[in-house]
Amino acid sequence: MDAVSSSQKPIVPTELYRAVRDSQLIGMSGYSRESLPVFAVGVGLSTFDKASVHCYVQSHIQINEYRDRVILPSASAKHGRPITTCVKVLDMTGLKLSALSQIKVVKPLLQERTRKKIQVLQGSGRDELLKIMDFESLPHFCRREDSGSSRSSENKNCFSLDHPFHQQLYNYIKQQSLISEPIQPVKQGSFHVDLPEPAAEGTEIAKTIESELHKIENRNGLTQSLDDV
Numbered sequence: 001m002d003a004v005s006s007s008q009k010p011i012v013p014t015e016l017y018r019a020v021r022d023s024q025l026i027g028m029s030g031y032s033r034e035s036l037p038v039f040a041v042g043v044g045l046s047t048f049d050k051a052s053v054h055c056y057v058q059s060h061i062q063i064n065e066y067r068d069r070v071i072l073p074s075a076s077a078k079h080g081r082p083i084t085t086c087v088k089v090l091d092m093t094g095l096k097l098s099a100l101s102q103i104k105v106v107k108p109l110l111q112e113r114t115r116k117k118i119q120v121l122q123g124s125g126r127d128e129l130l131k132i133m134d135f136e137s138l139p140h141f142c143r144r145e146d147s148g149s150s151r152s153s154e155n156k157n158c159f160s161l162d163h164p165f166h167q168q169l170y171n172y173i174k175q176q177s178l179i180s181e182p183i184q185p186v187k188q189g190s191f192h193v194d195l196p197e198p199a200a201e202g203t204e205i206a207k208t209i210e211s212e213l214h215k216i217e218n219r220n221g222l223t224q225s226l227d228d229v
Contacts, residue, residue: 007061008180010173011051017170018161019050020059025091027158028071028165030137035079037071037086040139040158044094066169089129091141 011017025042032038048056067086075083092099107115121128124142135143140157158165 007058007065008173009058009177010170011055011058014161016051016055017059020055021159021161021166023047023050024056024059025159026063027139027160027163028067029089029139029156029158030133031075032087032133032137034132035075035083037067037075037083038089038133038137038139039067039086040089040091040141042091042093042141042159044092062173063169066172070172087132089125089139089142091139093141 011020023046025040025046027040029038029040072083072086103120107118107120110118119128124144126138126142126144129138129142140159157163160166161170
């Protein structure tokens with residue numbers, strides 16, 4: 001049976017997964033008024049320096065699979081219509097001006113339908129985002145009037161492992177790993193069979209026969225010695 005793929009295995013121990021969450025800043029903060037999941041990404045302050053590349057790739061795959069297999073289907077079932085996309089809010093805090101300039105250069109080169117999906121918001125983007133979602137669904141770094149920070153200590157930090165989204169995601173991964181765990185073959189070891197001991201009576205008979213044989217042998221030996229005289 002095939003081994004469980006790494007994307008189906010939880011990142012363990014929990015301390016390692018927490019380190020991944022603290023350095024790969026991504027989470028889900030709520031839903032838009034059109035019932036689209038709202039994902040937040042801390043582009044500028046994600047350091048990717050607390051775990052191996054494999055862990056970050058594994059985490060990225062797990063979040064995408066959870067979105068496609070759980071979040072979107074659940075939203076579709078709840079509202080009775082297909083929901084196949086989401087809103088992504090990118091926090092550029094920490095990016096150099098050169099990186100921001102590249103974004104402005106690349107945007108005109110994109111296809112029109114893709115270009116329409118991208119909006120560069122001023123400051124925290126709070127006012128613009130409140131047009132499409134309630135305050136409770138705003139990413140934590142957008143809840144202040146001034147420019148937010150991906151490492152904000154406000155409540156409902158959707159990047160944190162302690163946030164309900166990541167708790168549910170981590171539990172889901174652990175459950176899936178148990179379901180997908182290959183069945184181990186039964187180990188075949190040696191076994192011991194105790195044979196019944198001979199009856200006491202039989203033992204005594206054997207001893208008697210053995211004694212008589214010894215007497216015969218001794219007698220023959222004595223006869224042989226007399227003949228030699």
